[in-house]
Amino acid sequence: MKVKKILIVDDEPNVARLYEDYLKDYGFEVKSINNPHEATNEFYMFQPDLVLLDVNMPDKDGLTVLRELKKVSPNVPVYLLTAHDEYKRNFNALYAEEYILKSRDPKIIVNLIEKIKE
Amino acid sequence: MKKMNNRSDVAVKYLLISKDGNALMEIGEKSAGIEKQIKIDGYDIETIVGFPNIEKKEQIVDGIAKIIELLKNGEKIFNDDVLIEYVDMIINEKSIDEILYFTLKHIISSNLAEKTAFFILNDKLLKLRGVVYLKRDNEDIIFENRAIKSCQIDLSNRGKIADAMFFDKVVTVNYSELPGKNIERYFDKNTIIIPVYNIKGVVGVVLLEDDGTKAKDDASLRLVSRLVSLGINYSSITKQLKLSKEDVAYFKESIEVSSTLTHMGKITASVAHEIKNPLVSIGGFAKRLERYVSDERGLSYLKIIQSETTRLEQIVNDILTYSKIFNIKREKVSLYSLLMDLEEFFKDELMIKRIMVKINCPEDLIAYIDPRKFKQIFVNLIKNSIQSIENDGEITIDVERVKNGINIIIRDTGDGFPIEIIQRPFEPFVTTKEAGTGLGLSICHKIVSAHQGQIWLDNYDDGAMVKIFIPSEGEV
Known part of the structure; x- marks a missing residue:
């Protein structure tokens, strides 16, 4: 499967924008939203090939969003984004394809996407 | 209509569930204030007052509403008396062990299965651990809650059971497909797995032996799961309530005692958490900006921003390490x-x-x-x-x-x-x-x-x- 469209869900607008701009430079079509309640709806509308999902959102937990997305579309990969590594071993996190620390170079996301293409 | 005594005066002051005027169960006194009235499928749920937390109150109301729904649509595996006794137990703050025992006992006595167990999820270790196990032995029902604790189901890989829990499905697996320790001692046939949820997500599973002789419909199985879930939810809420009452008493006594430092530590840690995200975007954008800046002085400023961000990140990590209460592993x-x-x-x-x-x-x-x-x-x-x-x-x-x-x-x-x-x-x-x-x-x-x-x-x-x-x- 070739990844073209990426949906970013992060309640921090600046962090979302950072990833959005970064991935756009690599030629991806990117959409970012800051309200996790809109995630499922946006997922339907935008039909992404990949979702970058923040875990720590005060309004709605990223792991809850993950459950909702995976229930409707288990095959679209979801990468969890987090500032801390405490969720790494967690039952719901098991259903995300990757787990990315925000402090790491965003290049890692592009590298991971490359791997999907193979 | 049945009146229940000995209600918990803090957690629930008044609860009434009725269908078309015929009360299914009623707890508490009419005089208690009515906060709100909810109508679900012809059943009236008249308020639960006295909860410290609205969200949790709704959790319970929601749980009860779902039970009613299941009662209406599903096979009636438990009669009203059983359900009233059940609600009586949770209202009276019976321990979670007792509530689980009660629920699972009725699985066997109502002929849903010969063997049943509840396993709780350890979210971090990615394991299901046995909590209680019941089986029929001639006329008796044998209960076990010690040795079953060594019985574990491993979830570190996605599989049939993990899928059932994540996607909220009821599945049947052969006991040999259950990855873990000591399972075969308790289940040796096909086993039905029913996930149990609370508002935060999956908390465990109910296992039922399926020997192929008993008819089981989905609604009955769901009802079991709801009952267990409501029991767990309720007892954790009442426990929290007790703890916070104790906390209040403790703080009243030792209001000036030096909890300030611990408190400061907690505040510092939460501030540090909050700082992490802005740091990511400051450092990240500074790095991106390098590509748009050709001026040497500008570039050196950007390098300073980046190195200072790294330093701040180090400080935040130190604070988080320091404020963590850690366990040592010798x-x-x-x-x-x-x-x-x-x-x-x-x-x-x-x-x-x-x-x-x-x-x-x-x-x-x-x-x-x-x-x-x-x-x-x-x-x-x-x-x-x-x-x-x-x-x-x-x-x-x-x-x-x-x-x-x-x-x-x-x-x-x-x-x-x-x-x-x-x-x-x-x-x-x-x-x-x-x-x-x-x-x-x-x-x-x-x-x-x-x-x-x-x-x-x-x-x-x-x-x-x-x-x-x-x-x-x-x-x-």
Whole structure:
């Protein structure tokens, strides 16, 4: 499967924008939203090939969003984004394809996407 | 209509569920204030008052509503009396064990299965652990809640069971497909897995043996899951309520007692958490900006922003490490090889500053300590020493076994500890370094204390000296 469209869900607008701009430079079509309640709806509308999902959102937990997305579309990969590594071993996190620390170079996301293409 | 006595006066003051005017169950007094009325499918749920937290109150109302729904649509496996007794139990704050026993017992007595169990999810270890197990033995129902605890189902890989839990499905698997320990002692046929949820997600599973002789419809199985879930939810809420009541009493008593420091630590930790995200975007955008800036001075400013962000990130990490209440994991460690690794770790810095490291440690000395935490101590202390030595110096580490423990002495030929540190050793946030957090020594102190050991620091003729004593009491 070739990844073209990426949906970013992060309640921090600046962090979302950072990833959005970064991935756009690599030629991806990117959409970012800051309200996790809109995630499922946006997922339907935008039909992404990949979702970058923040875990720590005060309004709605990223792991809850993950459950909702995976229930409707288990095959679209979801990468969890987090500032801390405490969720790494967690039952719901098991259903995300990757787990990315925000402090790491965003290049890692592009590298991971490359791997999907193979 | 059935009246229930002995209601919990804090958690639930008044609860009434009725269908078309015929009360299914009624608890409490009419005089209690009615907060709100909810109507679900012809059933009236008249309020639950007295919950400290609206969200949780709705959780319970929601749970009851779902049970009603299942009663209406599903096979009636439990009669009203059983359900009333059930609600009576949760309202009266019966322990979760009793509630589980009650629910599972009715699975067997209503002929849904011959064997059944509840397993709870350990979210971090990715395991399901047995809590209770019941089986029919002739006329009796045998109950077991001790040995079943050693029975575990492994979830570290996605599989049929994990899928059932994640996607909220009821599945049937053969007992041999259950990955884990000791399962075959309890289930030796096909097994139905029913996930149990609360508002945060999956909390466990109910297992039912399926010997193929009993008809089971989905709604009945769901009802079981809802009952267990409601029981767990309710007992955790009442437990919280009890704890917060105790907390209030405690704080009233010791309102001035020095919880300030712990409190400060908590606040600091949550502030540190909040700072992390902005740091990611500041550092990230500064890095991106490099590509749009060609001016050399501009580029050097961006480098400063980036290096300062990295420094802030380090500070935040230190604070988080310090404020974490950590558990130490002791193992038998060769201090000699641990120190050798560290010398390797600092190789470059030591070379640049032409610093010699002398390690005097018996190669066969084994300490019973947490190696990762001790590595952190040595890293912090050696870093301090390297920073305090201008150029050309020496760091000496002496390790010896004494009568009731191990002594470690670290000396350097640097500038020695500043007076502020000697006066207030190990106090967090005391620092004289421009880039320091003042947490390095505090972290060392915390780790040594967690090993029941002691740490001292002082200056001697040539520089700084730190002495650590680890008692051998913890050794096995």
